[in-house]
Amino acid sequence: MGRAYGFGPSTTVALDDVDLTVQPGRFVSLIGPSGCGKSTLLRLVAGLEQPDRGDVRVHGVTPAKACAAKMIGLVPQSPALLPWMSVLRNVTLPQKINRGAAKRRERIAGFAERGTAPDAPDMRELLVKAGLGEAIHKLPAQLSGGMRQRVAIVRAFGLRPDVLVMDEPFSALDEFTRESLQDQLLALWDELKTTVLFVTHSVSEAVRLSDTVVVMAPKPGRIVETIEVDLPRPRGEQLFGERRFHEYEDLIRDRLRRAWHSDVA
Amino acid sequence: MTVAEERTTTASEAEPPAEPSRFSLSHPKSRMAWIRPSMWLPLVVMLAVLAVLWQYGARRLPYLLPALPDIGRSLTANLGYYVDNALVTLGEATAGLGMGFGAAFVLAVLTSELPLVRRAVMPIAVVLNVTPLVAIAPALVVAFGFGPLPKLIITGLICFFPILINTAAGLRSVPQQVLQVYRSMDASRIELLWHLRIPNALPFLFAALRIVFPLSIIGAVVAEMSASGSTRGLGTAISVASSMNQLPVVYASIFVLAVMGVTLLLAVTLVERRALHWHDSTLD
Numbered sequence: 001m002g003r004a005y006g007f008g009p010s011t012t013v014a015l016d017d018v019d020l021t022v023q024p025g026r027f028v029s030l031i032g033p034s035g036c037g038k039s040t041l042l043r044l045v046a047g048l049e050q051p052d053r054g055d056v057r058v059h060g061v062t063p064a065k066a067c068a069a070k071m072i073g074l075v076p077q078s079p080a081l082l083p084w085m086s087v088l089r090n091v092t093l094p095q096k097i098n099r100g101a102a103k104r105r106e107r108i109a110g111f112a113e114r115g116t117a118p119d120a121p122d123m124r125e126l127l128v129k130a131g132l133g134e135a136i137h138k139l140p141a142q143l144s145g146g147m148r149q150r151v152a153i154v155r156a157f158g159l160r161p162d163v164l165v166m167d168e169p170f171s172a173l174d175e176f177t178r179e180s181l182q183d184q185l186l187a188l189w190d191e192l193k194t195t196v197l198f199v200t201h202s203v204s205e206a207v208r209l210s211d212t213v214v215v216m217a218p219k220p221g222r223i224v225e226t227i228e229v230d231l232p233r234p235r236g237e238q239l240f241g242e243r244r245f246h247e248y249e250d251l252i253r254d255r256l257r258r259a260w261h262s263d264v265a
Numbered sequence: 266m267t268v269a270e271e272r273t274t275t276a277s278e279a280e281p282p283a284e285p286s287r288f289s290l291s292h293p294k295s296r297m298a299w300i301r302p303s304m305w306l307p308l309v310v311m312l313a314v315l316a317v318l319w320q321y322g323a324r325r326l327p328y329l330l331p332a333l334p335d336i337g338r339s340l341t342a343n344l345g346y347y348v349d350n351a352l353v354t355l356g357e358a359t360a361g362l363g364m365g366f367g368a369a370f371v372l373a374v375l376t377s378e379l380p381l382v383r384r385a386v387m388p389i390a391v392v393l394n395v396t397p398l399v400a401i402a403p404a405l406v407v408a409f410g411f412g413p414l415p416k417l418i419i420t421g422l423i424c425f426f427p428i429l430i431n432t433a434a435g436l437r438s439v440p441q442q443v444l445q446v447y448r449s450m451d452a453s454r455i456e457l458l459w460h461l462r463i464p465n466a467l468p469f470l471f472a473a474l475r476i477v478f479p480l481s482i483i484g485a486v487v488a489e490m491s492a493s494g495s496t497r498g499l500g501t502a503i504s505v506a507s508s509m510n511q512l513p514v515v516y517a518s519i520f521v522l523a524v525m526g527v528t529l530l531l532a533v534t535l536v537e538r539r540a541l542h543w544h545d546s547t548l549d
Contacts, residue, residue: 047449048448064451070451072449072450073449074446074449076442076445080440080442080443080446082461083543084467093460096456097450097452098453139543141543152446155446165449
């Protein structure tokens with residue numbers, strides 16, 4: 001099962017001649033300077049934008065069909081929670097929405113290969129796992145920024161999505177919160193094994209989380225290089241002390257710098 | 266109120282609520298704060314000063330201002346009369362408000378969902394809003410007679426626009442990223458409306474109600490005054506009494522109207538606190 005994304009130039013040429021295939025179950029980060037179209041790429045996969053040219057496929061179907069089957073879990077930059085609902089109701093609301101999705105999901109080819117239908121997960125359990133056990137009945141306004149973003153991640157995981165699409169979800173958080181959320185994201189991902197597309201502008205975040213780091217460059221938005229991160233999992237804090245971790249960081253920084261200079265020159 | 270608010274925020278920061286307590290926020294504490302003289306004394310002194318000035322004016326200009334005791338005597342002696350007429354006016358105001366609310370809410374949903382309806386309706390709504398209703402009232406009375414109908418229409422019209430504008434703004438102001446999350450689940454428009462847009466519009470709706478409740482009384486009184494043949498309601502009472510130079514009755518009626526307005530506003534605030542316990546405006 002592969003996924004192929006191909007795009008053509010648009011008038012603003014947000015993305016030009018981008019070709020990317022992601023294997024199921026992989027954690028893929030998109031990194032690059034602002035304006036390189038990494039968010040656009042993400043929005044195309046999530047069905048929020050249409051490509052002017054080219055083709056996007058999620059498990060062989062268009063993003064629109066994937067959305068209709070609730071195969072895509074979106075975690076935006078802000079937590080995007082509903083302030084009038086408790087944490088529990090926020091993460092269970094998706095179950096009440098688009099109830100016909102389960103049947104549509106079964107009909108999509110390749111479904112059998114991915115195992116049995118994901119039963120409605122016990123959201124309480126998932127919240128407890130994410131360290132939100134105390135917060136289940138609280139309102140979003142009563143939580144810290146990090147906790148809110150965790151709720152947003154649990155909401156997306158609760159869909160048991162085939163693709164988890166995350167658009168700089170930790171960029172608004174301080175460094176300590178960010179690292180603990182990375183830990184929790186990896187723990188949840190390890191358990192539910194879904195494909196993740198993760199946009200970030202932090203090199204160390206990309207290396208720590210990803211199987212694959214896709215380096216992008218702006219004007220026009222394009223992929224410069226795809227780097228496989230061959231580091232053992234689980235990737236705990238001891239990773240930051242390791243030489244190979246920093247080698248990957250240096251490699252990605254170097255590619256980013258080159259992309260930047262080739263653009264300026 | 267600032268002192269009370271300062272107090273409650275520091276208190277709630279010091280001890281965060283263990284469970285979601287919708288009414289623990291600031292409520293009982295701010296009520297307690299009214300015991301302190303610094304809270305009520307300024308108002309009492311101000312009222313006393315105004316009363317003295319009023320009495321002085323009434324002494325000097327007896328044909329323009331009735332003395333306060335006369336107003337009080339009129340109120341107590343004919344309490345039944347005032348209550349009856351107040352209930353009539355209140356009934357017209359709330360019924361008209363209800364009609365205006367219903368129409369405005371439905372149209373707000375339609376205009377925010379269908380651009381076609383918005384383009385057709387909004388210009389008319391704006392024209393209706395800038396036309397002084399006092400000018401329309403006599404025409405409506407001619408058309409619909411002295412019964413309750415023109416009063417309901419006028420009150421409904423006066424309430425219509427603020428509710429329409431506010432609700433439409435609330436329905437449209439769901440943050441983009443929230444919409445994207447639910448669009449990525451292919452939520453239908455009805456689902457977006459019911460789960461996201463309408464709850465999101467509630468704070469806007471309550472802001473409109475705070476404006477519209479006093480307006481509804483204005484609408485009812487104006488309608489009563491325009492329909493010179495009507496026999497009941499505080500507006501009628503005022504125009505009849507002023508034509509017969511019964512100044513205490515005029516001012517007593519005005520006083521009752523003011524009390525009515527304050528009561529309605531208080532009711533809206535109480536309902537708002539319950540319904541919007543999650544919202545910033547009630548959290549602090």
